[in-house]
Amino acid sequence: QDVDLATSNATFESSPSLADSSSSSSGSATSNTLVRDLEMEIAFVPDVLEPVISASKTIAEDRDIAFEVIGMGDDAELPGVSICPKSLQEAVANILDNAIKYVVLGKSGGRGLDVPSNPSPHIRVSLAPNHEPYRAGVTVTVEDNGPGIPHDEREAVFLRGYRGDATRLMPGSGIGLDIGKSMISRMGGLLDVVDAASACGSDGESSQMLDGTIVRLVLFRDP
Numbered sequence: 001q002d003v004d005l006a007t008s009n010a011t012f013e014s015s016p017s018l019a020d021s022s023s024s025s026s027g028s029a030t031s032n033t034l035v036r037d038l039e040m041e042i043a044f045v046p047d048v049l050e051p052v053i054s055a056s057k058t059i060a061e062d063r064d065i066a067f068e069v070i071g072m073g074d075d076a077e078l079p080g081v082s083i084c085p086k087s088l089q090e091a092v093a094n095i096l097d098n099a100i101k102y103v104v105l106g107k108s109g110g111r112g113l114d115v116p117s118n119p120s121p122h123i124r125v126s127l128a129p130n131h132e133p134y135r136a137g138v139t140v141t142v143e144d145n146g147p148g149i150p151h152d153e154r155e156a157v158f159l160r161g162y163r164g165d166a167t168r169l170m171p172g173s174g175i176g177l178d179i180g181k182s183m184i185s186r187m188g189g190l191l192d193v194v195d196a197a198s199a200c201g202s203d204g205e206s207s208q209m210l211d212g213t214i215v216r217l218v219l220f221r222d223p
Contacts (some may be wrong), residue, residue: 005223022053032039037186038084038087038186038187039084039115040071040082040083040084040187041082041083041084042080042081042082042221043080043081043083043085044078044080044081045078045081045083045088045125045127045138045140045219046071046076046078048083048085048088048089049072049088049089049092049127049140050072052089052092052093052096053069053072053092053096053125055093056093056096056097056100057069059100060100060123063100063104064121065100065103065122065123066093066120066121066122066123067106067122067123067124067125068122068125069124069125069126070124070125070126070127070128071126071127071128072125072127076127076128077130077131078127078129078138079129079137079138079221079222080135080221081138081219081220081221081222082187082188082219082220082221083187083219083220084183084186084187085188087183087184087186087187088183088184088187088219090179090180091179091180091181091183091184091191091217092140092142092180092184092217093122094176094177094179094180095142095177095180095215095217096125096142097174097176098176098177098215099142099144099146099213099215100123102116102144102146102147102213103118103121103122103123103144103145103146103212104117104121104146105117105146105147106118106119106146106147107116107146107147118145118146120145121144121145121146122144122145122210123142123143123144123210124141124144124210125140125141125142125144126136126139126140126141126143126161127139127140127141128141129154130218130220133149133151134216134220135220135221135222136221136222137189137218137219137220137221138218138219138220138221138222139216139217139218139219140216140217141199141214141215141216141217142214142215142217143199143209143210143212143213143214144209144210144212144213144217145211146213146214147212147213148156148213148214149213151195154192154193154194157177157193158177158178158181158191161179169187177191184217184219187219187223188220188223189218189219189223190216190217190218191199191215191216191217191218192215193213193214193216194214194215194216194217195214196209196214197218198210199214199216
């Protein structure tokens with residue numbers, strides 16, 4: 001899948017002013033540290049991602065796409081993690097832009113150009129503490145009920161310029177996931193496309209996951 005770096009007509013932009021405001025409200029617990037050319041700090045993911053997720057939710061709902069958010073409330077018990085807030089915002093904006101763009105495509109039994117539309121497009125964003133075998137931190141999961149990514153393409157979608165069969169039907173350059181993965185890796189995190197069982201962990205209910213693409217982003221307190 002691919003992405004336009006500006007999230008369609010989003011009100012969110014990867015701008016210094018937005019990154020600065022998000023960082024200041026993220027509950028920073030330590031002084032900033034320069035790691036791999038990124039200004040890292042201990043911050044709370046819900047605070048950092050709130051403007052990105054809110055903007056994407058507005059866009060999705062304007063297009064009659066159901067947009068569900070889990071784990072962003074005041075009762076969410078999520079640890080602070082070591083991140084560069086601006087880079088995390090841009091990476092997640094890319095992922096959400098992909099989801100909004102492709103969830104409207106339906107599932108096709110073949111690889112032809114005749115892909116039906118999705119009658120009930122649905123996107124879900126979930127934040128949760130990391131589960132085993134990962135160290136303490138936060139996992140951000142973006143799932144949808146669109147056409148999905150074939151298992152044999154799950155690594156290739158992170159290659160710059162790669163476009164799968166379904167994504168060739170839509171405009172784009174095929175660089176969004178590559179950029180996102182690079183940013184998350186520089187922060188010491190993980191970004192991958194997984195199946196429902198991997199996304200849920202041993203304690204989760206994979207049957208409750210949406211049946212399209214599942215993108216998982218794992219962040220750590222101590223990368």
